[in-house]
Amino acid sequence: xxxxxxxxxxxxxxxxxxxxxxxxxxxxxxxxxxxxxxxxxxxxxxxxxxxxxxxxxxxxxxxxxxxxxxxxxxxxxxxxxxxxxxxxxxxxxxxxxxxxxxxxxxxxxxxxxxxxxxxxxxxxxxxxxxxxxxxxxxxxxxxxxxxxxxxxxxxxxxxxxxxxxxxxxxxxxxxxxxxxxxxxxxxxxxxxxxxxxxxxxxxxxxxxxxxxxxxxxxxxxxxxxxxxxxxxxxxxxxxxxxxxxxxxxxxxxxxxxxxxxxxxxxxxxxxxxxxxxxxxxxxxxxxxxxxxxxxxxxxxxxxxxxxxxxxxxxxxxxxxxxxxxxxxxxxxxxxxxxxxxxxxxxxxxxxxxxxxxxxxxxxxxxxxxxxxxxxxxxxxxxxxxxxxxxxxxxxxxxxxxxxx
Amino acid sequence: xxxxxxxxxxxxxxxxxxxxxxxxxxxxxxxxxxxxxxxxxxxxxxxxxxxxxxxxxxxxxxxxxxxxxxxxxxxxxxxxxxxxxxxxxxxxxxxxxxxxxxxxxxxxxxxxxxxxxxxxxxxxxxxxxxxxxxxxxxxxxxxxxxxxxxxxxxxxxxxxxxxxxxxxxxxxxxxxxxxxxxxxxxxxxxxxxxxxxxxxxxxxxxxxxxxxxxxxxxxxxxxxxxxxxxxxxxxxxxxxxxxxxxxxxxxxxxxxxxxxxxxxxxxxxxxxxxxxxxxxxxxxxxxxxxxxxxxxxxxxxxxxxxxxxxxxxxxxxxxxxxxxxxxxxxxxxxxxxxxxxxxxxxxxxxxxxxxxxxxxxxxxxxxxxxxxxxxxxxxxxxxxxxxxxxxxxxxxxxxxxxxx
DNA sequence: ATATTTTTTTTGCATTTCAAATTAAATCGT
DNA sequence: ACGATTTAATTTGAAATGCAAAAAAAATAT
Numbered sequence: 001x002x003x004x005x006x007x008x009x010x011x012x013x014x015x016x017x018x019x020x021x022x023x024x025x026x027x028x029x030x031x032x033x034x035x036x037x038x039x040x041x042x043x044x045x046x047x048x049x050x051x052x053x054x055x056x057x058x059x060x061x062x063x064x065x066x067x068x069x070x071x072x073x074x075x076x077x078x079x080x081x082x083x084x085x086x087x088x089x090x091x092x093x094x095x096x097x098x099x100x101x102x103x104x105x106x107x108x109x110x111x112x113x114x115x116x117x118x119x120x121x122x123x124x125x126x127x128x129x130x131x132x133x134x135x136x137x138x139x140x141x142x143x144x145x146x147x148x149x150x151x152x153x154x155x156x157x158x159x160x161x162x163x164x165x166x167x168x169x170x171x172x173x174x175x176x177x178x179x180x181x182x183x184x185x186x187x188x189x190x191x192x193x194x195x196x197x198x199x200x201x202x203x204x205x206x207x208x209x210x211x212x213x214x215x216x217x218x219x220x221x222x223x224x225x226x227x228x229x230x231x232x233x234x235x236x237x238x239x240x241x242x243x244x245x246x247x248x249x250x251x252x253x254x255x256x257x258x259x260x261x262x263x264x265x266x267x268x269x270x271x272x273x274x275x276x277x278x279x280x281x282x283x284x285x286x287x288x289x290x291x292x293x294x295x296x297x298x299x300x301x302x303x304x305x306x307x308x309x310x311x312x313x314x315x316x317x318x319x320x321x322x323x324x325x326x327x328x329x330x331x332x333x334x335x336x337x338x339x340x341x342x343x344x345x346x347x348x349x350x351x352x353x354x355x356x357x358x359x360x361x362x363x364x365x366x367x368x369x370x371x372x373x374x375x376x377x378x379x380x381x382x383x384x385x386x387x388x389x390x391x392x393x394x395x396x397x398x399x400x401x402x403x404x
Numbered sequence: 405x406x407x408x409x410x411x412x413x414x415x416x417x418x419x420x421x422x423x424x425x426x427x428x429x430x431x432x433x434x435x436x437x438x439x440x441x442x443x444x445x446x447x448x449x450x451x452x453x454x455x456x457x458x459x460x461x462x463x464x465x466x467x468x469x470x471x472x473x474x475x476x477x478x479x480x481x482x483x484x485x486x487x488x489x490x491x492x493x494x495x496x497x498x499x500x501x502x503x504x505x506x507x508x509x510x511x512x513x514x515x516x517x518x519x520x521x522x523x524x525x526x527x528x529x530x531x532x533x534x535x536x537x538x539x540x541x542x543x544x545x546x547x548x549x550x551x552x553x554x555x556x557x558x559x560x561x562x563x564x565x566x567x568x569x570x571x572x573x574x575x576x577x578x579x580x581x582x583x584x585x586x587x588x589x590x591x592x593x594x595x596x597x598x599x600x601x602x603x604x605x606x607x608x609x610x611x612x613x614x615x616x617x618x619x620x621x622x623x624x625x626x627x628x629x630x631x632x633x634x635x636x637x638x639x640x641x642x643x644x645x646x647x648x649x650x651x652x653x654x655x656x657x658x659x660x661x662x663x664x665x666x667x668x669x670x671x672x673x674x675x676x677x678x679x680x681x682x683x684x685x686x687x688x689x690x691x692x693x694x695x696x697x698x699x700x701x702x703x704x705x706x707x708x709x710x711x712x713x714x715x716x717x718x719x720x721x722x723x724x725x726x727x728x729x730x731x732x733x734x735x736x737x738x739x740x741x742x743x744x745x746x747x748x749x750x751x752x753x754x755x756x757x758x759x760x761x762x763x764x765x766x767x768x769x770x771x772x773x774x775x776x777x778x779x780x781x782x783x784x785x786x787x788x789x790x791x792x793x794x795x796x797x798x799x800x801x802x803x804x805x806x807x808x
Numbered sequence: 809a810t811a812t813t814t815t816t817t818t819t820g821c822a823t824t825t826c827a828a829a830t831t832a833a834a835t836c837g838t
Numbered sequence: 839a840c841g842a843t844t845t846a847a848t849t850t851g852a853a854a855t856g857c858a859a860a861a862a863a864a865a866t867a868t
């Protein structure tokens with residue numbers, strides 16, 4: 001039922017207002033109170049009241065008015081911005097044999113980053129927690145502040161994760177299944193830990209700081225070892241009922257198709273993932289000719305028909321998967337995120353053309369499709385973005401409790 | 405951004421409260437004020453205030469307290485229910501050569517229904533509007549009241565429809581493309597018209613009156629001539645950015661696959677739709693052996709290997725499509741809606757088993773999958789459900805404007 | 809009859825938002 | 839230079855709204 005909002009009790013309402021204004025400020029670097037009022041529909045009087053609370057709490061600060069201050073009549077507008085010093089936030093991504101960490105301020109600006117090799121890919125929760133703790137301490141040392149300064153840690157793991165519950169169904173980095181890993185970490189870290197699937201984290205980062213900044217309905221496709229998807233609907237990550245969300249990489253694109261690393265058959269990932277490409281190419285060539293994607297690409301460019309056909313199939317399968325996503329979600333925007341190198345073969349005009357041909361046709365423009373190349377720290381930054389949002393919410397909530 | 409609600413201005417807030425309470429009452433036939441308070445978290449004082457407004461407006465009425473009134477101490481609870489007399493609502497479904505109409509009261513109880521043949525399947529908007537007007541007048545006559553008594557009309561069309569804008573991109577019943585068909589109808593009808601895709605309407609009906617009554621996250625799959633899907637997320641129909649939503653039937657399940665009536669290849673519908681089954685069976689048997697689905701089914705039951713294989717493939721494709729929906733949406737419940745007969749072959753333990761095998765695995769229960777057989781009037785009832793909800797919202801909004 | 813229990817309504821208060829008025833801080837015009 | 843004008847931010851006062859607590863209502867239990 002319920003077409004629009006619920007009735008909110010006074011406290012909640014105020015909390016919502018504060019959070020909403022904080023969000024608007026974060027979405028635009030600098031913004032004057034009058035523009036906050038216009039953007040939110042809240043009256044200027046209320047904006048003044050709410051922003052002064054946020055100022056008091058130290059979450060935002062006044063800055064010089066934006067750009068063309070000259071030539072404007074009237075009282076000059078005062079810019080408001082997130083106060084970076086308010087909090088230090090860590091974002092952590094645990095990959096197969098690597099921990100990447102970014103520490104940012106509350107405005108999302110990077111303070112320091114660090115990477116650390118892991119001996120093994122999969123380990124017990126206690127051990128991984130210790131490794132993370134160690135890596136985090138090292139990173140803080142690099143930044144020149146104690147670990148106790150951190151207000152929150154965001155952590156991205158590959159696997160099936162119920163983020164609202166901070167619960168890991170399964171992760172390729174952990175030996176245990178069904179474990180509250182955030183709780184394990186919180187025992188040795190001095191601040192709250194927020195856990196999520198890595199594709200969702202990238203979506204969060206795009207929404208807070210990236211190509212989705214002024215868009216509340218979009219989809220992020222991540223291509224790394226596997227294929228992931230993060231779905232933002234009405235400004236929120238869509239996670240489904242179990243909280244573990246949207247398994248684009250394991251949607252089936254072929255009945256009884258290729259074997260996937262998840263053990264099932266016909267998964268999209270089993271056609272477009274890097275391991276899948278190499279496997280297919282080596283089977284077709286009857287040997288171990290290709291050790292890296294790069295060698296496969298160059299063979300194709302040199303005209304090797306077999307290499308071309310392997311990449312070709314991957315491209316078409318990817319276009320098909322994307323078309324299905326468009327047919328099902330009708331998103332406003334699709335962001336392909338990842339290290340450009342690893343999916344150059346999957347992003348070309350031919351993919352777009354093929355995809356278009358499979359999209360149910362209406363007389364309306366196709367969703368915008370764009371590539372956002374973040375580099376190696378993409379995942380860690382996403383984790384930081386998530387933690388920033390959660391710490392924001394916590395702080396605002398605490399504000400609501402304390403101040404009147 | 406914005407994790408939870410927005411700040412609502414006073415009027416909106418009250419409107420939300422009224423709407424929320426009306427929704428709770430509708431969801432439970434009878435309910436006492438104290439239980440509304442418990443269900444919504446609103447204080448009893450406010451529930452009294454809001455319900456008295458709704459009573460004054462004539463939208464709800466007091467009824468005898470529910471069941472076991474004996475043996476309970478204390479002041480007896482007074483049941484509240486939707487006042488059926490408040491409005492008369494029509495739900496209309498235009499199928500290929502048939503208009504079905506249901507007229508219900510405001511509580512969703514059927515008053516009268518009627519069906520009318522159409523000479524042609526596709527026609528100009530003006531002509532279809534006249535036909536609908538005529539059919540509606542006849543139906544009202546059957547019910548013994550003038551057409552002017554109607555407060556709202558819900559209309560379901562097959563095709564691509566942007567419901568919030570009441571806009572038809574394309575419909576198999578209309579010659580025109582890109583037309584505001586609701587506006588055409590409203591010129592000759594005495595009440596507002598609400599237009600939607602038929603699968604969404606069924607989802608709305610399930611949510612208001614059916615198997616989704618106490619569930620805010622579920623998916624409805626409809627199987628008729630084609631295959632449709634309605635997605636309910638957080639209690640609202642998900643429609644995507646163009647408003648034309650979720651084209652499950654045209655997701656691609658096979659690269660370069662079977663030809664679909666939409667002109668594209670590999671659509672799910674082209675494997676499981678009734679026309680697709682007959683086509684495939686007749687091609688395989690090299691003739692025109694099967695005129696109806698029933699004959700194909702009976703051939704399969706008698707052991708005809710070819711017929712079995714056609715049905716078998718449909719079943720597996722359907723399981724694959726369902727699995728993808730589960731992998732992508734992770735819904736709490738899946739409702740297969742339609743005339744049972746037409747998809748008995750698609751609903752069996754084997755489908756569930758195959759589907760399960762393709763669902764990404766977590767240690768959590770599968771979504772509940774259930775069949776809801778509505779009979780022929782399913783679509784029209786769905787249209788009525790939609791109109792009831794919209795008329796509710798309009799009335800509550802008007803209340804907010806008028807009363808204080 | 810009186811006490812007890814439970815639901816509903818009333819009362820009074822605290823909060824909150826907004827419109828309108830006011831103040832603040834700049835440029836424009838002469 | 840100095841008032842007029844313009845625009846932004848703040849203050850003020852009024853209206854609304856939701857809730858806790860108290861009161862009233864309506865039943866059963868003793």
